[in-house]
Amino acid sequence: MALSSSSSSSAANIFVLSLFMLFLIGSSNSAQLSENFYVKKCPSVFNAVKSVVHSAVAKEARMGGSLLRLFFHDCFVNGCDGSVLLDDTSSFKGEKTAPPNSNSLRGFDVIDAIKSKVEAVCPGVVSCADVVAIAARDSVAILGGPYWKVKLGRRDSKTASFNAANSGVIPSPFSSLSDLISKFQAQGLSTKDMVALSGAHTIGKAKCSTFRQHVYNETNNINSLFAKARQRNCPRTSGTIRDNNVAVLDFKTPNQFDNLYYKNLINKKGLLHSDQVLFSGGSTDSLVRTYSNNQKAFENDFVNAMIKMGNNKSLTGSNGQIRKHCRRAN
Template structure:
């Protein structure tokens, strides 16, 4: 197994199923659609390539969409369900309402997939493939996506509010939140590296740039230019202002330099147990790429609990 960072690839042959919930629901497989929809990966890649070329930020948004789906009752596309007069889902939960986007890209992919292979490929698998392609199209690693998920017929706004770590989370609470999903502190730190791309709203980092001590003074001054002490809550700033649209290890270099944007980012390098790993990732892009890809596969193995009603949705926004 070898890797090259930048615009090249990290190809990883990884475990078919890495978490107990996956075993309980039946093994996922990279060849799940080999006979029933062999062109699905090509379709997803094609739509994602156009979306990212049009707006690089969409790549980061797709990674976030996958994370926010998997952390709430497993990778089951529950986050894609629209609210109805009788149903309240996850889209408008606190952690999602102003930070998760890209639903229309999933809709576009689903339409193409349905035209090619009707009622065959789940929305959950489309999100998993799209997030892999998002990383790679921004210059990061690639990996073999395990497929065979089903779409939940339910969603839980309360679970989204309870399970998704906030921008002010401490290192200890981050470790605990990921441990609850079977993910190690190392995997948590690697997955946090997704913040090497994307943007955050002023509301979520204002306190850090005005009140925290563990911040580079020049960086804080730069961020204050677009994030005033009052107003401007929706103003955006890149997590990584050095290479904002490149999936690289600059996030960790920024943490070492006290240039983490969110309080929860800088918590990973703040005199705690993750400092050594952050230093390693900051100096070894290949190590980060490999660990990130493995952790994405493992997170993708989080599936709904046994007994959850599932299906292959024909429209990702509503149950059949």
């Protein structure tokens, strides 16, 4: 039976209204990150972040690597949402104490200082997730690496998950090459992205507990003199104090963001097992050679991969919140 003209018009109006509502919902929940997000809302955010990061890195160069690592670990667990910064509460056990984080993450006090300074100039505007993203970029640039425009507009998670952080999504320093490739692919990152992002280990330090096995047991894929030198500050037997002894990830230029990390791998002088597997007769050898010979190629691919990782499942639009304090939800 044919519809009347009034019925047809009414149905059409309802259909159009439904599409419009879906558009509004999609717009509010799927807003895109933008380099210009704070141009009008908080143009001074970049100077505020950079001043604190610069002071922290000048005081301790290792902090640059630590702030960069915070960004990685935040993005790999439920997206770049600042959840890694949350302290435990009565309603959830957060990500900080999960083994992949408790063994390596630091710099939370620096993020607190940045957030405090940003809140003083733009209260309630800049998310903790964006603070972490900008601080990671500034850490790289301050230590001589590339500068890029960070895409912004993330919002903060209201909760965190110990189980998610401890589920194996964060690559381990003991990972095989195939495991590294699959874990990065799970985050929408290619093998090239993975090798480029691993170059973050051109700065920072690692604990003895993360490289002991590599320097004592993997004689076929490590330079013997390099291994013996690392053993001096990392006894074979474990213990709390000994496990916390640290070594630089790039023994050549540990405080300079450059491509020496890849040159070290070619000489079998990668500190972590997960470093050296990138150059061990596998599919990533050619990328390591490329980056060791061409710092600009490394920097370009690193920047592209950082931007790509930073887009990972970010909260935008009306999702999440802008936390007043990075350690707790509002």
